[in-house]
Amino acid sequence: xxxxxxxxxxxxxxxxxxxxxxxxxxxxxxxxxxxxxxxxxxxxxxxxxxxxxxxxxxxxxxxxxx
Amino acid sequence: xxxxxxxxxxxxxxxxxxxxxxxxxxxxxxxxxxxxxxxxxxxxxxxxxxxxxxxxxxxxxxxxxxxxxxxxxxxxxxxxxxxxxxxxxxxxxxxxxxxxxxxxxxxxxxxxxxxxxxxxxxxxxxxxxxxxxxxxxxxxxxxxxxxxxxxxxxxxxxxxxxxxxxxxxxxxxxxxxxxxxxxxxxxxxxxxxxxxxxxxxxxxxxxxxxxxxxxxxxxxxxxxxxxxxxxxxxxxxxxxxxxxxxxxxxxxxxxxxxxx
Numbered sequence: 001x002x003x004x005x006x007x008x009x010x011x012x013x014x015x016x017x018x019x020x021x022x023x024x025x026x027x028x029x030x031x032x033x034x035x036x037x038x039x040x041x042x043x044x045x046x047x048x049x050x051x052x053x054x055x056x057x058x059x060x061x062x063x064x065x066x
Numbered sequence: 067x068x069x070x071x072x073x074x075x076x077x078x079x080x081x082x083x084x085x086x087x088x089x090x091x092x093x094x095x096x097x098x099x100x101x102x103x104x105x106x107x108x109x110x111x112x113x114x115x116x117x118x119x120x121x122x123x124x125x126x127x128x129x130x131x132x133x134x135x136x137x138x139x140x141x142x143x144x145x146x147x148x149x150x151x152x153x154x155x156x157x158x159x160x161x162x163x164x165x166x167x168x169x170x171x172x173x174x175x176x177x178x179x180x181x182x183x184x185x186x187x188x189x190x191x192x193x194x195x196x197x198x199x200x201x202x203x204x205x206x207x208x209x210x211x212x213x214x215x216x217x218x219x220x221x222x223x224x225x226x227x228x229x230x231x232x233x234x235x236x237x238x239x240x241x242x243x244x245x246x247x248x249x250x251x252x253x254x255x256x257x258x259x260x261x262x263x264x265x266x267x268x269x270x271x272x273x274x275x276x277x278x279x280x281x282x283x284x285x286x287x288x289x290x291x292x293x294x295x296x297x298x299x300x301x302x303x304x305x306x307x308x309x310x311x312x313x314x315x316x317x318x319x320x321x322x323x324x325x326x
Binding site for chain 1: 086087088089090096109110111112113114115117119122123124129134136137139149152153154156157158159224225251271272273274277
Protein backbone atom coordinates (compact mmCIF):
# COMPACT_ATOMS: atom_id res chain seq x y z
CA UNK A 1 0.00 0.00 0.00
CA UNK A 2 1.05 3.57 -0.50
CA UNK A 3 1.25 6.06 2.34
CA UNK A 4 2.84 9.48 2.70
CA UNK A 5 5.47 10.10 5.35
CA UNK A 6 6.57 13.68 5.92
CA UNK A 7 5.32 14.55 2.48
CA UNK A 8 7.16 11.69 0.74
CA UNK A 9 5.16 8.91 -0.91
CA UNK A 10 6.23 5.53 0.41
CA UNK A 11 5.28 1.93 -0.47
CA UNK A 12 4.92 -0.21 2.62
CA UNK A 13 3.38 -3.58 3.36
CA UNK A 14 -0.29 -3.78 4.18
CA UNK A 15 -1.25 -3.36 7.80
CA UNK A 16 2.11 -1.97 8.90
CA UNK A 17 1.92 -0.55 12.42
CA UNK A 18 3.23 2.86 13.36
CA UNK A 19 5.76 1.15 15.57
CA UNK A 20 7.04 -0.92 12.65
CA UNK A 21 7.13 2.10 10.37
CA UNK A 22 9.27 4.05 12.82
CA UNK A 23 11.59 1.06 13.24
CA UNK A 24 11.95 0.63 9.48
CA UNK A 25 12.71 4.30 9.01
CA UNK A 26 15.21 4.19 11.87
CA UNK A 27 13.54 7.14 13.58
CA UNK A 28 14.58 7.76 17.15
CA UNK A 29 11.67 7.78 19.56
CA UNK A 30 12.82 10.30 22.11
CA UNK A 31 11.37 13.79 21.71
CA UNK A 32 9.52 12.64 18.62
CA UNK A 33 5.82 12.87 17.94
CA UNK A 34 3.66 11.39 15.22
CA UNK A 35 0.41 12.46 13.63
CA UNK A 36 -1.64 10.32 11.27
CA UNK A 37 -4.08 12.17 9.04
CA UNK A 38 -3.66 15.28 11.20
CA UNK A 39 -4.46 13.51 14.47
CA UNK A 40 -1.71 13.17 17.05
CA UNK A 41 -0.95 9.51 17.74
CA UNK A 42 -0.09 8.90 21.40
CA UNK A 43 3.09 6.85 21.90
CA UNK A 44 1.10 4.20 23.72
CA UNK A 45 -0.81 3.45 20.50
CA UNK A 46 2.17 2.98 18.15
CA UNK A 47 2.17 -0.83 18.38
CA UNK A 48 -1.54 -1.24 17.80
CA UNK A 49 -2.06 1.56 15.30
CA UNK A 50 -2.25 -0.07 11.84
CA UNK A 51 -1.74 2.15 8.84
CA UNK A 52 -4.03 2.13 5.84
CA UNK A 53 -3.72 3.01 2.17
CA UNK A 54 -3.40 6.74 1.66
CA UNK A 55 -2.56 7.57 5.27
CA UNK A 56 -0.57 10.73 5.77
CA UNK A 57 1.99 10.36 8.51
CA UNK A 58 3.88 13.28 10.01
CA UNK A 59 6.89 12.58 12.21
CA UNK A 60 8.19 15.65 14.01
CA UNK A 61 10.83 16.64 16.48
CA UNK A 62 12.17 19.88 18.02
CA UNK A 63 14.42 21.87 15.71
CA UNK A 64 16.15 25.20 16.13
CA UNK A 65 13.63 28.02 16.30
CA UNK A 66 12.75 31.28 17.97
CA UNK B 67 19.26 44.52 45.83
CA UNK B 68 17.43 41.21 45.91
CA UNK B 69 15.29 40.46 42.86
CA UNK B 70 12.34 38.11 42.84
CA UNK B 71 12.28 35.28 40.31
CA UNK B 72 10.34 35.34 37.06
CA UNK B 73 7.25 33.25 37.77
CA UNK B 74 5.31 31.67 34.92
CA UNK B 75 2.34 29.56 35.98
CA UNK B 76 3.96 28.88 39.33
CA UNK B 77 7.35 27.93 37.87
CA UNK B 78 10.26 30.07 38.97
CA UNK B 79 13.14 31.20 36.78
CA UNK B 80 16.14 33.25 37.79
CA UNK B 81 17.02 34.42 34.30
CA UNK B 82 14.68 36.87 32.63
CA UNK B 83 16.18 36.27 29.23
CA UNK B 84 14.57 33.65 27.01
CA UNK B 85 16.57 32.69 23.95
CA UNK B 86 15.74 30.97 20.68
CA UNK B 87 17.72 28.13 19.13
CA UNK B 88 17.30 29.03 15.45
CA UNK B 89 19.64 30.44 12.85
CA UNK B 90 22.97 29.92 14.61
CA UNK B 91 25.96 29.36 12.35
CA UNK B 92 26.55 26.00 14.06
CA UNK B 93 25.34 23.90 16.98
CA UNK B 94 28.61 24.60 18.77
CA UNK B 95 28.11 28.37 18.54
CA UNK B 96 24.52 27.91 19.68
CA UNK B 97 25.64 25.93 22.70
CA UNK B 98 28.18 28.56 23.71
CA UNK B 99 25.73 31.41 23.11
CA UNK B 100 23.04 29.78 25.26
CA UNK B 101 25.63 29.29 27.97
CA UNK B 102 26.75 32.94 27.75
CA UNK B 103 23.14 34.19 27.80
CA UNK B 104 22.42 32.53 31.13
CA UNK B 105 18.97 31.63 29.77
CA UNK B 106 17.01 28.88 31.49
CA UNK B 107 14.21 28.75 28.95
CA UNK B 108 15.00 28.19 25.28
CA UNK B 109 12.52 28.07 22.44
CA UNK B 110 12.39 25.34 19.81
CA UNK B 111 10.34 24.79 16.66
CA UNK B 112 8.47 21.59 15.83
CA UNK B 113 9.37 20.33 12.38
CA UNK B 114 9.44 17.19 10.29
CA UNK B 115 12.19 14.73 11.14
CA UNK B 116 14.81 14.45 8.42
CA UNK B 117 14.24 10.86 7.30
CA UNK B 118 17.72 10.71 5.81
CA UNK B 119 19.12 10.93 9.33
CA UNK B 120 21.68 13.43 10.52
CA UNK B 121 22.13 15.47 13.65
CA UNK B 122 19.24 16.68 15.71
CA UNK B 123 18.94 19.79 17.85
CA UNK B 124 18.60 17.74 21.00
CA UNK B 125 21.96 16.07 20.38
CA UNK B 126 23.32 19.50 21.27
CA UNK B 127 20.86 20.77 23.83
CA UNK B 128 20.45 19.12 27.21
CA UNK B 129 16.73 19.04 28.06
CA UNK B 130 17.66 18.40 31.68
CA UNK B 131 19.43 21.73 31.80
CA UNK B 132 17.07 23.95 29.82
CA UNK B 133 13.32 24.31 29.94
CA UNK B 134 12.36 23.77 26.32
CA UNK B 135 9.62 26.07 25.10
CA UNK B 136 8.17 24.76 21.84
CA UNK B 137 6.70 27.36 19.53
CA UNK B 138 3.97 27.14 16.95
CA UNK B 139 5.88 29.24 14.43
CA UNK B 140 4.64 28.90 10.90
CA UNK B 141 1.04 28.28 11.95
CA UNK B 142 -1.50 30.53 10.27
CA UNK B 143 -4.64 29.26 11.95
CA UNK B 144 -5.67 28.50 15.51
CA UNK B 145 -6.24 24.90 14.49
CA UNK B 146 -2.70 24.42 13.14
CA UNK B 147 -1.26 26.02 16.24
CA UNK B 148 -3.34 23.81 18.53
CA UNK B 149 -2.25 20.67 16.65
CA UNK B 150 1.38 21.75 16.88
CA UNK B 151 1.07 22.29 20.62
CA UNK B 152 -0.34 18.79 21.00
CA UNK B 153 2.50 17.35 18.93
CA UNK B 154 5.03 19.16 21.12
CA UNK B 155 3.44 17.81 24.26
CA UNK B 156 3.31 14.30 22.83
CA UNK B 157 7.00 14.65 21.89
CA UNK B 158 7.72 15.05 25.59
CA UNK B 159 8.36 18.78 25.67
CA UNK B 160 5.96 19.45 28.52
CA UNK B 161 2.94 21.67 28.55
CA UNK B 162 4.44 25.14 28.02
CA UNK B 163 3.93 26.55 24.57
CA UNK B 164 4.95 29.75 22.88
CA UNK B 165 1.79 30.25 20.90
CA UNK B 166 2.11 31.87 17.50
CA UNK B 167 -0.80 32.31 15.13
CA UNK B 168 0.58 34.31 12.26
CA UNK B 169 -1.67 36.60 10.26
CA UNK B 170 0.64 37.91 7.58
CA UNK B 171 3.75 36.39 6.03
CA UNK B 172 5.60 39.63 5.31
CA UNK B 173 5.35 41.16 8.76
CA UNK B 174 4.71 37.95 10.73
CA UNK B 175 2.26 39.97 12.76
CA UNK B 176 -0.07 37.79 14.80
CA UNK B 177 -3.65 37.02 13.88
CA UNK B 178 -5.01 38.15 17.22
CA UNK B 179 -8.43 36.60 16.70
CA UNK B 180 -6.94 33.17 16.05
CA UNK B 181 -4.49 33.75 18.87
CA UNK B 182 -7.18 34.40 21.48
CA UNK B 183 -9.15 31.42 20.21
CA UNK B 184 -6.16 29.05 20.36
CA UNK B 185 -5.19 30.39 23.80
CA UNK B 186 -8.66 29.59 25.10
CA UNK B 187 -8.57 26.02 23.80
CA UNK B 188 -5.04 25.23 24.92
CA UNK B 189 -5.42 26.78 28.36
CA UNK B 190 -8.54 24.69 28.87
CA UNK B 191 -6.55 21.60 27.85
CA UNK B 192 -3.99 22.29 30.55
CA UNK B 193 -1.29 23.98 28.52
CA UNK B 194 0.77 26.85 29.91
CA UNK B 195 0.17 29.27 27.06
CA UNK B 196 2.60 32.08 26.29
CA UNK B 197 1.12 33.91 23.31
CA UNK B 198 3.22 36.02 20.97
CA UNK B 199 1.01 39.04 20.46
CA UNK B 200 0.80 42.58 19.17
CA UNK B 201 1.73 45.55 21.31
CA UNK B 202 -1.99 46.04 21.86
CA UNK B 203 -3.24 46.34 25.45
CA UNK B 204 -6.79 45.30 24.53
CA UNK B 205 -5.59 42.04 22.98
CA UNK B 206 -3.32 41.49 25.99
CA UNK B 207 -6.34 41.68 28.27
CA UNK B 208 -8.31 39.30 26.05
CA UNK B 209 -5.42 36.84 26.22
CA UNK B 210 -5.40 37.08 29.99
CA UNK B 211 -9.14 36.39 30.05
CA UNK B 212 -8.57 33.46 27.68
CA UNK B 213 -6.24 31.86 30.20
CA UNK B 214 -2.76 32.83 29.02
CA UNK B 215 0.06 32.34 31.55
CA UNK B 216 1.94 35.40 30.26
CA UNK B 217 1.62 37.81 27.38
CA UNK B 218 4.46 38.30 24.95
CA UNK B 219 4.01 41.49 22.93
CA UNK B 220 6.33 42.15 20.05
CA UNK B 221 8.72 45.09 20.27
CA UNK B 222 8.90 45.14 16.46
CA UNK B 223 8.48 42.52 13.70
CA UNK B 224 10.25 39.19 14.25
CA UNK B 225 13.86 39.36 13.12
CA UNK B 226 13.64 43.08 12.27
CA UNK B 227 15.97 44.34 14.98
CA UNK B 228 14.00 47.59 15.13
CA UNK B 229 13.82 47.59 18.92
CA UNK B 230 10.90 48.63 21.10
CA UNK B 231 8.89 50.71 18.66
CA UNK B 232 6.02 51.52 20.97
CA UNK B 233 7.25 51.66 24.54
CA UNK B 234 4.10 53.47 25.62
CA UNK B 235 1.89 50.59 24.56
CA UNK B 236 4.17 48.13 26.33
CA UNK B 237 3.82 50.29 29.42
CA UNK B 238 0.02 50.27 29.09
CA UNK B 239 0.06 46.48 28.63
CA UNK B 240 2.01 46.24 31.88
CA UNK B 241 -0.75 48.18 33.59
CA UNK B 242 -3.56 46.27 31.84
CA UNK B 243 -2.77 42.70 32.82
CA UNK B 244 -1.63 41.00 35.98
CA UNK B 245 0.43 38.43 34.08
CA UNK B 246 4.13 38.44 33.32
CA UNK B 247 4.81 40.57 30.24
CA UNK B 248 7.67 39.32 28.10
CA UNK B 249 8.78 41.32 25.09
CA UNK B 250 9.08 38.83 22.27
CA UNK B 251 10.60 39.84 18.95
CA UNK B 252 12.13 43.00 17.58
CA UNK B 253 15.18 43.31 19.80
CA UNK B 254 18.23 44.26 17.76
CA UNK B 255 20.89 45.11 20.27
CA UNK B 256 21.56 45.23 23.99
CA UNK B 257 19.98 48.63 24.65
CA UNK B 258 16.65 47.38 23.23
CA UNK B 259 16.56 44.64 25.84
CA UNK B 260 17.45 47.14 28.54
CA UNK B 261 14.63 49.46 27.47
CA UNK B 262 12.14 46.59 27.68
CA UNK B 263 13.27 45.76 31.19
CA UNK B 264 13.38 49.41 32.30
CA UNK B 265 9.74 49.70 31.28
CA UNK B 266 9.01 47.02 33.84
CA UNK B 267 8.70 44.00 31.57
CA UNK B 268 9.24 40.71 33.34
CA UNK B 269 11.43 39.23 30.64
CA UNK B 270 12.66 39.43 27.07
CA UNK B 271 12.66 36.74 24.41
CA UNK B 272 14.98 36.95 21.44
CA UNK B 273 16.63 34.81 18.81
CA UNK B 274 17.90 36.67 15.73
CA UNK B 275 19.57 39.46 17.72
CA UNK B 276 21.93 36.88 19.17
CA UNK B 277 22.09 34.21 16.47
CA UNK B 278 22.54 36.76 13.69
CA UNK B 279 25.17 38.90 15.42
CA UNK B 280 28.69 38.78 14.03
CA UNK B 281 29.76 37.19 17.31
CA UNK B 282 26.70 35.44 18.76
CA UNK B 283 28.47 34.36 21.95
CA UNK B 284 29.58 37.91 22.76
CA UNK B 285 26.10 39.25 21.93
CA UNK B 286 24.52 36.62 24.18
CA UNK B 287 26.60 37.90 27.06
CA UNK B 288 25.73 41.50 26.16
CA UNK B 289 22.05 40.58 26.25
CA UNK B 290 22.40 38.87 29.60
CA UNK B 291 24.00 41.99 31.06
CA UNK B 292 21.49 44.26 29.30
CA UNK B 293 18.51 42.41 30.75
CA UNK B 294 20.08 42.47 34.21
CA UNK B 295 20.94 46.16 33.90
CA UNK B 296 17.44 47.07 32.75
CA UNK B 297 15.82 45.03 35.47
CA UNK B 298 18.04 46.55 38.14
CA UNK B 299 17.38 50.07 36.87
CA UNK B 300 13.65 49.37 36.95
CA UNK B 301 13.82 48.10 40.52
CA UNK B 302 16.11 50.96 41.55
CA UNK B 303 13.59 53.54 40.31
CA UNK B 304 14.83 56.08 37.83
CA UNK B 305 14.74 59.83 38.38
CA UNK B 306 12.00 61.83 36.68
CA UNK B 307 12.84 63.50 33.39
CA UNK B 308 13.10 67.29 33.57
CA UNK B 309 13.56 69.87 30.88
CA UNK B 310 16.09 72.04 32.72
CA UNK B 311 19.27 71.36 34.62
CA UNK B 312 19.50 70.69 38.33
CA UNK B 313 23.02 71.22 39.64
CA UNK B 314 24.70 68.16 41.10
CA UNK B 315 27.22 70.24 43.07
CA UNK B 316 26.33 72.56 46.00
CA UNK B 317 25.62 76.14 45.00
CA UNK B 318 26.93 77.43 48.32
CA UNK B 319 30.57 77.71 49.30
CA UNK B 320 31.88 78.79 45.93
CA UNK B 321 35.18 80.73 46.22
CA UNK B 322 34.93 84.36 45.25
CA UNK B 323 36.86 84.88 42.03
CA UNK B 324 35.60 88.39 41.47
CA UNK B 325 38.42 90.78 40.73
CA UNK B 326 38.35 93.62 43.30
